[in-house]
Amino acid sequence: MKKFFITTFACVLGVFIAGVVLSFLSIIVLAGIVASTETTYTPQPHTILKLDLGTVTERSQEDVVGFLLGNSQKSDGLNNIIKAIETAKENKNIAGIYIDAGGMNMGIATLDRIHRALLDFKESGKFVYAYADTYTQREYLLSAAADSVMLNPVGAIDFRGLASQIMFMKGLYDKLGIEMQVLKVGTYKSAVEPYINTQMSDANREQTMAYMTPIWNHLLEQLSKDRNLTVEQLNSLADTLLITVDAKDLVAKGLVDSLMYRPQMDQFLKAKAGIDPDDDLIFASANDVASIKQSKNKAKEAIAVVYAEGGIDLDKTSGIQTAELVEDLTEIEKDDDIKAVVLRVNSPGGSAYGSEQVWAAIEAIKAAGKPVVVSMGDVAASGGYYISCNADRIFANPTTLTGSIGIYGMIPNFEGLVTGKLGVTFDGVQTNRYGNFGSFNRAMTPDERNQMQHYIERGYELFTTRCAEGRGMSLEAIKKIAEGRVWDGQTALKIGLVDELGDLDAAIAWAAQKANLENYKTLDYPKQKTAMEQLLSTLNTNVRARIAAAYLGENYKYLQAIEQCKEMDPIQYRMEDIELY
Incomplete structure (x- = not known):
């Protein structure tokens, strides 16, 4: 029996060691593969730029961890997509663009930017064609920029107007025994509503319709030009549950140009690109074309383009990590060759503390005599607006969501979960009155809540003061458009929250003019992570979560709820999660 246990243990240990060794070998091999793919692309004659986009983020980044785990999702960077379209316009070997619509996931301002790039590309005289088995609404809005829109004969178009739906968590938290203790300033600050309400407040319903309507109108005006249909016709079509309409009727209604199956589409593209029918x-891809070798920019002076994408300090593995961002901004401030900064913001906000640190770093750059310009993406709201407000000039897209100048605090009380459901009790002593303030196992006292509310109100005063100073407005004027209210880009321009409607390239051009630069290069920040850095930054979190899930079984959901709440900075300049579809 002893020998049996020794043998068994040796086998288990051997398998474990082999697994570790193989894992490290896989990482090394994968890193080598990724490194080997970082080469330039040379297009052959009759090449077609194929836009089969997945999730579109601000910058391209290989998902090494997802690839290693076998669950990588297609992701494309807006920077590479725009660069690819601009390169394809000028490259003589690229015949045109083919939009293979299927699985696209992007914000409306991102869609708007790609759409404008496609319209600019068409000025070259090269073709743009689109095809889909079924178009989602956003896929169709983008594809409408094409010379012709093709559809599978049994396909459909999901075109039905914009909608916004919020998932409310209060019922779940009630069942788990978790109470969210909320303090806020701002009538329209609705980010807390999913935790304390079961439906939208009247104020939130009002503001949502107020920004959703001009965004929809902007998209309709754009589509009207693309398809030569009136806005009234398009609204009427959106009210017919178009996804149920036969494909032939879509041609008759002017939404589609031709019906064909994929093999026919391939032959169509071959004819347009000048390829023999029997050839492939x-x-x-966009990444291929973006990597085509360009003449080297030898300029010494530079404009730093700093990307700030995602939530602000919401977790340790994604979004804006303000400690790292401030480090980059400080480096830029001290670099004599960098003459101006463009901060590209695509963020709903987050940590109040982190937002202030970024604001201060931008002030230091301005004090060093370098102009700072903000370019807003899909969203630059709450903390995203906080880090933008002191720029010398702010550019936004017409469909950007911005504003949300407000603040809230949210402190979870787990007493109902840990004591009421799990039977865990707590006791202790303290030398002073507030010794155990902030404990998650009890509710705040009325006195603590009152003092926290005053603290939140001071945070609101700081936020509005920063905005007033940055925008050159009175505090009273800012407060009239604050209150946590979200605005669309067009309205934000009218009320003074932004200076101009334009894209990243317009912001860079303005920064160059402000800094008196004629010959310059752009430098992107933060530096993108290597394959090995991605693996190391996520390995610890993934392993810990998997071990906890395996050990706790069905009770893991309780730990997961606690961890999510504990990771959250209790004081937030953050907009609610908004999804328009």
């Missing part, structure tokens, strides 16, 4: 199509 030559496709190049």
Whole structure:
């Protein structure tokens, strides 16, 4: 029996060691593969730029961890997509663009930017064609920029107007025994509503319709030009549950140009690109075309383009990590060759403390005599607006969501969960009155809540003061458009929250003019992580979560709820999660 246990233990240990060794070998091999793919692309004659986009983020980044785990999702960077379209316009070997619509996931301002790039590309005289088995609404809005929109004969178009739906968590938290103790300033500050309400407040319903309507109107005006249909016709079509309409009727209604199956579409593209019917199509991805070798920019002076994407300090593995961002901004401030900064913001906000640190770093750059310009993406609201407000000039897209100048605090009380459901009790002593303030196992006292509310109100005063100073407005004027209210880009321009409607390239051009630069290069920040850095930054979190889930079984959901609440900074300049579809 002893020998049996020794043998068994040796086998288990051997398998474990082999697994560790193989894992490290896989990482090394994968890193080598990724490194080897970082080469330039040379297009052959008759090449077609194929836009089969997945999730579109601000910057391209290989998902090494997802690839290693076998669950990588297609992701494309807006920077590479725009660069690819601009390069394809000028490259003589690229015949045109093919939009293979399926699985696209992008914000409306991102869609708007790609759409404008496609319209600019068409000025070259090269073709743009789109095809889909079924178009989602956003896929169709983008594809409408094409010379012709093709559809599978049994396909459909999901075109039905914009909608916004919020998932409310209060019922779940009630069942788990978790109470969210909320303090806020701002009638429209609705980020807390999912935790304390079961439906939208009247104020939130009002503001949502107020920003959703001009965004929809902007998209309709754009589509009206693309398809030569009136806005009234398009609204009427959106009210017919178009996804149920036969494909032939979509042609008759002017939404689609031709019906064909994919093999027919391939032959169509071959004819347009000048490829023999028996030869294969030559496709190049956006990343391929973006990597085509360009003449080297030898300029010494530079404009730093700093990307701030995602929530602000919401977790340790994604979004804006303000400690790292401030480090980059400080480096930029001290670099004599960098003459101006463009901060590209695509963030709903987050930590109040982190937002203030970024604001201060931007002030230091301005004090060093370098102009700072903000370019807003899909969203630059609450903390995202906080880090933007002191820029010398702010550019936004017409469909950008911004504003949300407000603040809230949210402190969870787990007493109902840990004591009421799990039977865990707590006791202790303290030398002073507030010794155990902030404990998650009890509710705040009326006195603590009162003092916290005053603290939140001071945070609101700081936020509005920062905005007033940055925008050159009175505090009273800012407060009239604050209250946590979200605005669309067009309205934000009218009320003074932004200076101009334009894209990242317009912001860079303005920064160059402000800094008196004629010959310059752009430098992107933060530096993107290597394959090995991605693996190391996520490995610890993934392993810990998996071990906890395996050990706790069905009770893991309780730990997960606690961890999510504990990771959250209790004081937030953050907009609610908004999804328009």
